[in-house]
Amino acid sequence: MAQQSDKLRLEIVTPKGVVLSEDVDEVVAPSVAGEFGVLPGHLPMLAALHIGLVRYRKPGGAHMTDVAVGSGFVEVKGERTLLLTDRFMKKDDVEVLEVRKRLSEVDRKIEAWAGELDDPARLELIEEEQWLAAQLELYGDPPVQRVLEHRRANDYAQLLLMPPAPEPIGENHDGEPMGIVEVDGREQGS
Secondary structure: OOOOOEEEEEEEOOOOOEEEEEEOOEEEEEEEEEEEEEEEEEEEEEEEEEEEEEEOOOOOOOEEEEEOOOEEEEEEOOEEEEEEEEEEHHHHOOHHHHHHHHHHHHHHHHHHOOOOOOOOOOOOOOHHHHHHHHHHHHHHHOOOOOOOOOOOOHHHHHOOOOOOOOOEEEOOOOOOOOOOEEEEEEEEEE
């Protein structure tokens, strides 16, 4: 039986190449299903990476180091944790004033949006807003979190409307409606 290592190799790769390669004791990353942690001996896994902060602790270190990442994928296999992402930033690279200015512009565009909520242009703005917010969180001064709707309230009302009453399929000898009709998979009878 192979001996299990007490370290992980963390590699973060962007379209520009390998941007981080470190031996670490622990990794915490944001997935689309929530944050998850990886320790040595973790079972193999593949997850979709969400925009946010990746935290890792170097061997013997007492504190975690944070970096910001964009969306992508993470693979844990053996003693290797590989993150493939479209964006990466270290704390020292955050241009706080520029990020705040751009975040304000993006927020105004989102607030003024009058088109469809699932329009790709709007979704790109939301993704940019999340990336800018991740940079400010990395810097240590995150913006107030917002929850953005993906459907308008009146769309939900349409989902809750009851289907129209079924038409009777006949009448009994007294002239009253009768019959069995299926509505939403349930039999309705008279």
